[in-house]
Structure formats: structure tokens, C-alpha cells
Amino acid sequence: CICPLGYTGTFCELDIDNCIGNQCSEYGVCQDHLSNYSCHCMLGYEGPFCEVEINECSSFPCKNGATCVNLIGHFSCDCAAGFKGETCSVHVTECLDRPCWNRGTCEEDVNGFKCNCPPGFSGQYCEIEMNECDAAPCLNGAVCQNDVNSYVCFCPEGFEGLNCEINFDECIYGFCKSNSTCLDLVADYACVCPPGFTDKNCSTDIDECAFKPCKNGGHCHDLIGEFYCSC
Numbered sequence: 001c002i003c004p005l006g007y008t009g010t011f012c013e014l015d016i017d018n019c020i021g022n023q024c025s026e027y028g029v030c031q032d033h034l035s036n037y038s039c040h041c042m043l044g045y046e047g048p049f050c051e052v053e054i055n056e057c058s059s060f061p062c063k064n065g066a067t068c069v070n071l072i073g074h075f076s077c078d079c080a081a082g083f084k085g086e087t088c089s090v091h092v093t094e095c096l097d098r099p100c101w102n103r104g105t106c107e108e109d110v111n112g113f114k115c116n117c118p119p120g121f122s123g124q125y126c127e128i129e130m131n132e133c134d135a136a137p138c139l140n141g142a143v144c145q146n147d148v149n150s151y152v153c154f155c156p157e158g159f160e161g162l163n164c165e166i167n168f169d170e171c172i173y174g175f176c177k178s179n180s181t182c183l184d185l186v187a188d189y190a191c192v193c194p195p196g197f198t199d200k201n202c203s204t205d206i207d208e209c210a211f212k213p214c215k216n217g218g219h220c221h222d223l224i225g226e227f228y229c230s231c
Helices: none
Strands: 028-032 037-041 067-071 074-078 105-109 112-116 143-147 150-154 181-185 188-192 219-223 226-230
Touching: none
Parallel strands: none
Antiparallel strands: 028 037, 067 074, 105 112, 143 150, 181 188, 219 226
């Protein structure tokens, strides 16, 4: 018997299996035909023998600056800020979610959004309260108390001013008497007494007769800063 193409045997009863010894890769399944074979490729592969992995990113399916990641049989898109969807084609209005804290105002930009923070706050979401006391504005040992966009200095005794920078002048109250000279100190004062006066405020007349300076029965007369004897 002269067998037609694709058959063999004494009576041409046997179908020739052309897939025997085929060159299909592990990603293809051989399909027998009358005189040859073909390779049926798995998803993600192509070529006569299914030897070529298809790069799904070659057609640039990802939009708006997204990064395409090639996978077997498909792809994925890593979207840029402000976009979403399978191909990153959907613009996200991120300010609708009110991402800004502490009354910060949201503003859309090319990278997604930014928060314009009110005074006293910082950070991507205005989530950080700034501590004005970190700059140590209070002087002369004052205690700093932080507040929103401000601070308060609790001054030690003898100082005043916004930052406790002013040494309070106790001499303005006129504590020193008898034409004495007042010296301003920290939270205090000192009086330089003229001759004949003593105590803190120079208000006490020194009794020069207390030391009995007059001799031989003389009578002592106390004066300011001096004395005389009546013999």
C-alpha cells in the first residue's frame, strides 16, 4: 500500500505521531498534524516552539508615568502619586480625604498633594506641633511653657519682660533714705549710707554719743554724722 501523507503501516492503518521528538519548549504543548506538528503556547509565551516570553510591558500599557512590571501572562502598574486603576489612568483627588491635620489646607500638585500648615505646625500632614521652647528663648533661668505658635516665660524674682531679659530695678521704689545711694541687685537692692546713718535703708541715725566720747563729765550732743561735747 502506498500510504497517504501522515499514515504508515502495512495497510496504512497507523497515524504517524509527528510530536515524537518535537522541539516545543516546556511552555508549549505539541499538537500533531498530518505531516507536521505545531506548538500550542501557554499564556505569556510565543514563538514557533513557545520559547519566547512575551513582554506585556512592551506595549506601554501603564499611563501617567507609572512603572510597568512584566509578569508571566500579564503585567501590573505601579502608579505615580495621584493616580490609581489597573493602568493608572484614574486621577485621584487626594484632598477629598482631608489628609491634613490641625487645620492645614490641602493643595493638589503633580506628586499628589501638599499640606499648607498653619503657624505652629509642620510635617507632611501638619502633624508635628512645633515646640517654640526648643530655641530656649527664656533668659536668666526662666521657665518656658510651650503653647500653639507661642510660648510663655515664667520669670524668676527680679526679672521681667517677654523673655525675662530685663533686670527689674528695685531702686525705683525709693527704699533708700537719708540721701543714700541705691544699688540695684538681682531681686534685691543695697543702700550706701552717708556718714551717720545705718540699717538696710539708711533710715537709722547712728548715735555717736553711745560710745561716750566726752570725757571729764562733759555732756555729749548727738548730731547727724557727728557729735559735740558740752564741758
